[in-house]
Amino acid sequence: xxxxxxxxxxxxxxxxxxxxxxxxxxxxxxxxxxxxxxxxxxxxxxxxxxxxxxxxxxxxxxxxxxxxxxxxxxxxxxxxxxxxxxxxxxxxxxxxxxxxxxxxxxxxxxxxxxxxxxxxxxxxxxxxxxxxxxxxxxxxxxxxxxxxxxxxxxxxxxxxxxxxxxxxxxxxxxxxxxxxxxxxxxxxxxxxxxxxxxxxxxxxxxxxxxxxxxxxxxxxxxxxxx
Numbered sequence: 001x002x003x004x005x006x007x008x009x010x011x012x013x014x015x016x017x018x019x020x021x022x023x024x025x026x027x028x029x030x031x032x033x034x035x036x037x038x039x040x041x042x043x044x045x046x047x048x049x050x051x052x053x054x055x056x057x058x059x060x061x062x063x064x065x066x067x068x069x070x071x072x073x074x075x076x077x078x079x080x081x082x083x084x085x086x087x088x089x090x091x092x093x094x095x096x097x098x099x100x101x102x103x104x105x106x107x108x109x110x111x112x113x114x115x116x117x118x119x120x121x122x123x124x125x126x127x128x129x130x131x132x133x134x135x136x137x138x139x140x141x142x143x144x145x146x147x148x149x150x151x152x153x154x155x156x157x158x159x160x161x162x163x164x165x166x167x168x169x170x171x172x173x174x175x176x177x178x179x180x181x182x183x184x185x186x187x188x189x190x191x192x193x194x195x196x197x198x199x200x201x202x203x204x205x206x207x208x209x210x211x212x213x214x215x216x217x218x219x220x221x222x223x224x225x226x
Contacts, residue, residue, distance in 0.1 A: 023205075023206045060085070065080070098125035
C-alpha cells in the first residue's frame, strides 16, 4: 500500500479554509476517528523541555456546556452548536517547577531517562527556569510559560481539523476566575495543579464566512537575515 503525499497546495488550502467559526451546524457530528486524530495531534505536539504541561477536557455534557455559556461571552454561538468542545488546561507551578514530582515522573517514567541522568539534567532545568527565562519570579509567570505550550497543541489541533474539512474556533472570551471556580467545583483541576488556558470548539460550519480571509503580505512580516 502506497502512502499518499500531502501537497503544498493542500496544506495552504487547509489554512485558507480555516476560519473562526462562530456557529456550527448542530445536526452534524465529527466522527470518532476524525476527532481522535485531532486529539492525537495535541498529544504529539512539542512542549518546552518535553514537560507536556497540559490536559484536555472534552466537554460533551449539555448541562455543563450551559453552565459554561453563562460565563463565556466569547462562546455563545459555539457552545450550543459545536460537535466537540475542548477546554485546554495548563499545569501550574506546583507541577512545572524543575524539582516537582510531576517533572520527575515525566522525565523518568514517560520520557524514559534513567534516574541518574535525570538528576544530572535537573540542574539545567533549574538554570533555565531561574536564570534563562526567569520563570520562577511568581506563579503567574510559570503559568504563562505553561500556557504558551498549550497554544502549540491548540494550533496543531485546528490545523489538523482543517485538513480533515472540520471547522474550529479558538476561544479566549470567558471569565477566567468563574470558569476556574466552576472546574474546581467539579474537581477537574487536580487540586490546583491545573488552570484554564484556552478553549476551542470543533464542528461543521452552519454557513460560509461573511468576509474573505485577509492577511498582511509576506514581505510585511518576514525579514531574511543572510
